[in-house]
Amino acid sequence: MRNIIVLFLTLLFCSLSSNAQLKAVSYQDENQKLNGFAIQPKKKSSQKPGILILPAWKGIDEHSKQTAIELSNLGYHAFIADIYGEGNYPKDNAEAGKNAGFYKKNTDLYQKRISLALAQLIQSGANPDNIAVIGFCFGGTGALEAARGNMNIKGVISFHGGLGKDATRATTPIQAKVLACHGADDPFVPKEEIAAFQQEMRDAKADWEMIYYANAVHSFTDPNAGNDNSKGAAYNEKAAKRSFEHMQLFLNEILKK
Numbered sequence: 001m002r003n004i005i006v007l008f009l010t011l012l013f014c015s016l017s018s019n020a021q022l023k024a025v026s027y028q029d030e031n032q033k034l035n036g037f038a039i040q041p042k043k044k045s046s047q048k049p050g051i052l053i054l055p056a057w058k059g060i061d062e063h064s065k066q067t068a069i070e071l072s073n074l075g076y077h078a079f080i081a082d083i084y085g086e087g088n089y090p091k092d093n094a095e096a097g098k099n100a101g102f103y104k105k106n107t108d109l110y111q112k113r114i115s116l117a118l119a120q121l122i123q124s125g126a127n128p129d130n131i132a133v134i135g136f137c138f139g140g141t142g143a144l145e146a147a148r149g150n151m152n153i154k155g156v157i158s159f160h161g162g163l164g165k166d167a168t169r170a171t172t173p174i175q176a177k178v179l180a181c182h183g184a185d186d187p188f189v190p191k192e193e194i195a196a197f198q199q200e201m202r203d204a205k206a207d208w209e210m211i212y213y214a215n216a217v218h219s220f221t222d223p224n225a226g227n228d229n230s231k232g233a234a235y236n237e238k239a240a241k242r243s244f245e246h247m248q249l250f251l252n253e254i255l256k257k
Contacts, residue, residue: 021072022065025079027120029113034082036060036117038124039068043075047256050077050126052118052146052153054139056222057100059089063136063222074248075257077126081117083110083142100138104162107169111149114142118151128152130255133176134247135161137219140180147176147206155254157181157247159221163189163197171203178208179250181243183216187232211246213239 022037037060041048051071055064060080068078083103090096103110114133122128133156135143140161147156148165155177163180165171178201182189201208216239217232219225225235 022068025120025124027116029085029116032085033087034085034113034116036082036120037065037068037080038120039072039078040125041072041075041077043073045075045257047130048077048125048127049075049251049255049257050079050121050124050131051251052114052121052131052133053078053080054083054114054117054133054135054142055080056137056139056219057090057096058093059084059096061224063224064139067134067136070244076251076255077121077124079117079121079124079126081114081120081139081142083113083139096138104138104141105166107145107148107166110142111145111151114146114149115151118146118153130154132156132251132255135159136221137161144178144180147174147178148172150175155179155250157250159243160186160216160218162193164193165196165200167196171200174201174204174206174208176206177250177254178206179246180208180210181246182210182212183218183220183236183239184212184214185216185229186218188218211243213242215239 021039025036025038027034053064064080071078131153133143133146136159140158143156143158153176157179159181216236217229219233220236220239223235225233
């Protein structure tokens, strides 16, 4: 019994120590207060690579925080962006859909919030010329917007993100490398949107790749999404593990460590 208690306390201590590495950071978009999180890499590197994390539609959550901790363990600076700002955090799916929809329509404002978060990542210690952007769901859309905005980044990764772009927007060359990790059975991204995205990547002369995961729907990386595929959003352990490994391969290619 004593050994079990010791093991439990050890695991609890380790968990608390890991979470303590996340540092709350307040920053501004004019009069709007934003609240992000920064974390330093456990493995120091002269190249100081950085990863900006764009959360899903409900804003900063445990999944994005855990991702930041895992990236820190791999040797990256990480910063979790606050897109909505204090006082605007959604209380339910309806509000999340409304907030996310606003930024999907107003991509200039979305790109501005991403740029402000990038500045915080650099301020936390990341090399401004050695950065990637990753995002989940709504944040996956944001990662693609970072590429479309030709920010000073090496690459972007979209996990089960919306892929669409308003057809009236001009397609310009994309310099950042692009990886889209997509659930093969995602009901929220129509085939037409996928085809348009792929054509956009070709027209933009982007260095891009798209990976499909079998039996995976929306939110397949999020353990809190449940496991009922019929709801359209669900966790898939195998797809989550594979996509994380594909992310690591991609980051090893584009970032210096």
